[in-house]
Amino acid sequence: xxxxxxxxxxxxxxxxxxxxxxxxxxxxxxxxxxxxxxxxxxxxxxxxxxxxxxxxxxxxxxxxxxxxxxxxxxxxxxxxxxxxxxxxxxxxxxxxxxxxxxxxxxxxxxxxxxxxxxxxxxxxxxxxxxxxxxxxxxxxxxxxxxxxxxxxxxxxxxxxxxxxxxxxxxxxxxxxxxxxxxxxxxxxxxxxxxxxxxxxxxxxxxxxxxxxxxxxxxxxxxxxxxxxxxxxxxxxxxxxxxxxxxxxxxxxxxxxxxxxxxxxxxxxxxxxxxxxxxxxxxxxxxxxxxxxxxxxxxxxxxxxxxxxxxxxxxxxxxxxxxxxxxxxxxxxxxxxxxxxxxxxxxxxxxxxxxxxxxxxxxxxxxxxxxxxxxxxxxxxxxxxxxxxxxxxxxxxxxxx
Amino acid sequence: xxxxxxxxxxxxxxxxxxxxxxxxxxxxxxxxxxxxxxxxxxxxxxxxxxxxxxxxxxxxxxxxxxxxxxxxxxxxxxxxxxxxxxxxxxxxxxxxxxxxxxxxx
Numbered sequence: 001x002x003x004x005x006x007x008x009x010x011x012x013x014x015x016x017x018x019x020x021x022x023x024x025x026x027x028x029x030x031x032x033x034x035x036x037x038x039x040x041x042x043x044x045x046x047x048x049x050x051x052x053x054x055x056x057x058x059x060x061x062x063x064x065x066x067x068x069x070x071x072x073x074x075x076x077x078x079x080x081x082x083x084x085x086x087x088x089x090x091x092x093x094x095x096x097x098x099x100x101x102x103x104x105x106x107x108x109x110x111x112x113x114x115x116x117x118x119x120x121x122x123x124x125x126x127x128x129x130x131x132x133x134x135x136x137x138x139x140x141x142x143x144x145x146x147x148x149x150x151x152x153x154x155x156x157x158x159x160x161x162x163x164x165x166x167x168x169x170x171x172x173x174x175x176x177x178x179x180x181x182x183x184x185x186x187x188x189x190x191x192x193x194x195x196x197x198x199x200x201x202x203x204x205x206x207x208x209x210x211x212x213x214x215x216x217x218x219x220x221x222x223x224x225x226x227x228x229x230x231x232x233x234x235x236x237x238x239x240x241x242x243x244x245x246x247x248x249x250x251x252x253x254x255x256x257x258x259x260x261x262x263x264x265x266x267x268x269x270x271x272x273x274x275x276x277x278x279x280x281x282x283x284x285x286x287x288x289x290x291x292x293x294x295x296x297x298x299x300x301x302x303x304x305x306x307x308x309x310x311x312x313x314x315x316x317x318x319x320x321x322x323x324x325x326x327x328x329x330x331x332x333x334x335x336x337x338x339x340x341x342x343x344x345x346x347x348x349x350x351x352x353x354x355x356x357x358x359x360x361x362x363x364x365x366x367x368x369x370x371x372x373x374x375x376x377x378x379x380x381x382x383x384x385x386x387x388x389x390x391x392x393x394x395x396x397x398x399x400x
Numbered sequence: 401x402x403x404x405x406x407x408x409x410x411x412x413x414x415x416x417x418x419x420x421x422x423x424x425x426x427x428x429x430x431x432x433x434x435x436x437x438x439x440x441x442x443x444x445x446x447x448x449x450x451x452x453x454x455x456x457x458x459x460x461x462x463x464x465x466x467x468x469x470x471x472x473x474x475x476x477x478x479x480x481x482x483x484x485x486x487x488x489x490x491x492x493x494x495x496x497x498x499x500x501x502x503x504x505x
Contacts, residue, residue, distance in 0.1 A: 098465060110447050110473040274439055338429050338441055349443040357439060 009046070012303050014039040019047050020312075021077070021179040021385045029288065029388065030329070033317035042300035042311075048077055048179045050291065051311040056325075058300050059318035060339070062292065062311070063346040066093060069292035069311065071348060077291050077312060077385075078180040080188070087229075089236040090290075094347055100229075101351065103219050104236050107155065107212045108355045117358060120151060124362035128370055132399050139376065139393035144249035147359045148242040156237050157211015162197055166242055169194040171384060173239040177290065178385020194238065198231035212237050236351070244286045245356040247389025250379070251284035252277060252360060254393055255331045257376030262333050267368045276333035277360050281342035283331055285316040286389055290344075315341045316388060373398035402495035406433050407454065409503045418490040424499060425449040425486035435501035442486040448505050449485040450474045455498040460488060476502030 007015040016036050018025060025032050033054065036043050041058040044051055053062050062069055072093040074082030085091040089104050106112065127146050131137055145167075153163045172190035175183045204217045213234055220227045256263045256276075266272055291312045298305040305311055318341050320328040325335075343350035350356070367374075377394030401417040404424055408414075418427040428436040428449070437448035444466040453460065460483065463471070467487045471478050485499065 102465065102469065109469065110475075274437070278439075278441070336430070338426065338438065340441065343441070343443070345441075345443070349440075349445065351445075353440060353443075354446050 009044040011044070011306055011309075013042050013044040013051060016043045016045055016052070017047065018045075019179070019181075020045055020050075020052075021048070021181050021183070023383060026383055026385070026388075027381055029316065030320060033314065033320060034322075036314070037317055037321055037323075040301060040303070042303050042305060045312070048312075049310070050077055050179075051305055051309055052289070053300060053311055053313050054317045054321075055323060056318040056321035056341075057323070059313055059315065059341055060345055062298075062300070062313050063341065063344060063348070065298060066347050068294065068296050068298045069313075070295045071097070071290075071292060073293040075290040075292065076177040077310070078176075078178070078184060080180065081176045081184070082293075082310075084191075086232055088232050089351070090239075090348065097347060100225070100233065101347075103216070103224060104233055105351045106215060108352050110354065113354055113358055116151070116155065117362075120147060120358060120362045121365070123147060123151060124359075125366040128363070128366040128397070132370060132397050136377075136394055136396045139253050139379075139395035140246065140250050140390050141392065143253065143363070143395065144246045144393075147362070148245050152241050152245075152355070152359070154208070155212060156241055157208030157213050158202055158238075159206045162202055165194070165197070166238055170239050170241075170243045171382070171387070173235070174243070174287075174384050174386040176385075181385070183383070183385050194235070195231070198234045198238070202231065202234060240350070240352060243387055243389070244350075245352075245359055247286040247382075247387060248277070248281050248284075248356060249360050249363065250390045250393050251286070252280035252364070253374065253395065254376050254379055254390070255280055255283065257374040257395065259331055260373065262331065263374055266333055266364070267372075270365065270368045272333050273361055273364045273368070274357065275335070275337060276364070277357055278337045278340060278342070279331060279333055279335050282319045282325075282335075282337050282340035283329075284388065285319050285342040286387055287342075287344075288316045288386055288388055289314040290348075290386075315344065367397075370400055371397045372400040402490050402492055404490065404494075405496070405498045406436075406451075407498065407500040408435060409501060420491050422490055423486050424451065424488045424490065424497070425484070427490070428485060433501075435505055436485060437505050438486060440486075444470055444484055444487055447471070447474045447484065450476065450502055450505060451483055451485045451499040452479055452502060453481045453483055453488075453497065454500050455496075456494065457496055458493050460494075463487075474502070475504040 041055040074085035172187035175187035343353040375396040379390040380392040382391035440446035
């Protein structure tokens with residue numbers, strides 16, 4: 001082979017010499033992921049001083065190998081962000097991680113979710129009724145945003161000014177977790193603003209009583225965590241609670257709009273809704289990948305990831321790996337999608353995945369009864385270093 | 401290959417082969433065993449692969465913290481023999497394990 005695939009780095013890893021966080025790659029990532037997978041399960045990204053794990057089996061194994069591939073030195077693709085990582089749930093390792101996770105996960109356990117299910121269901125039904133009365137609308141701003149912004153942000157329970165900033169802060173948080181580029185640099189002051197807000201403004205007297213943030217203060221009062229950990233753990237709610245669910249919702253609506261036969265099948269068999277959600281998260285994973293630090297030499301295929309290196313674990317590529325998934329680029333609500341890594345895998349698997357599923361399921365359940373057809377136009381991509389999702393999606397619903 | 405027997409709430413029994421290292425949940429899903437939903441895909445985060453271990457050839461690995469917390473929140477009340485089937489990995493010593501699927505998931 002006379003192209004770049006012949007080039008290897010000192011560890012023998014094939015070199016993929018492109019900017020992973022450029023606009024061009026972000027806009028059309030999947031052919032690049034395929035190219036990276038074809039180079040090998042472990043590739044070297046010289047532009048970012050970073051390895052990447054590209055294939056399904058190796059990604060899953062890496063996510064299980066939390067003793068070797070650690071999160072405690074940050075999960076970003078740049079040194080600045082990793083230097084700022086200060087032991088929130090995303091950036092800790094067991095046993096501390098497991099202890100904190102129990103506290104952070106309390107509001108999204110099954111019983112807590114059962115308590116808010118009726119409200120979410122009713123809210124979703126009313127939303128779809130309203131949208132059916134409109135001609136065209138924005139599937140992102142008017143639909144996908146609705147439950148996270150109107151209900152989840154209230155559940156988190158920041159004071160109003162903080163609540164209004166959650167989407168902006170979350171986008172910046174994920175930009176910061178990418179490579180060192182203009183997007184990441186622009187995100188830094190916004191992330192600092194969020195951190196200052198969490199430290200100074202989100203005080204026990206101002207947060208919503210009974211909300212998730214208030215529960216962290218309660219945990220501190222009970223001596224379960226240090227009081228100064230509260231603003232840190234708060235960020236585990238602020239970053240991922242909204243955008244990821246919003247983007248997954250948008251992807252699923254887009255896919256169903258493009259495939260009327262699958263929408264018809266889902267209407268006939270609504271019990272497939274949970275699988276359809278998983279299939280959308282597999283196919284259009286909202287999070288491209290997070291990094292890990294190699295605390296020791298770690299084998300990937302025939303190669304060794306050297307101790308001290310940083311490696312990007314590519315969920316979005318693993319979920320399209322043709323070595324694992326038949327017709328990986330096609331959307332099939334009946335696909336046996338068990339084992340996809342769109343919510344991550346292992347000890348750091350998405351804490352809020354059941355809340356996200358509840359929200360999306362409520363929307364689809366409302367739709368199968370009342371919506372005969374979903375029309376979608378050309379979506380507009382939201383440019384983000386780590387998130388993959390739409391800023392806008394023109395839509396129209398046809399009443400049943 | 402080792403096998404596991406799943407008993408449905410209506411009493412019907414089904415024996416399926418489970419690859420060593422595979423979880424009972426995964427084997428159930430791949431074989432279309434009704435009742436095991438496994439929404440979270442095996443992360444011990446949804447309690448929709450709850451099962452009651454009726455007979456085990458030898459004692460099972462201990463219940464982990466996450467699994468323990470989740471078993472407290474199952475749709476059918478937790479029993480002494482409740483487990484999440486995603487957390488039971490098959491090996492030769494568990495050949496013939498019998499699990500019952502609870503009425504509500």
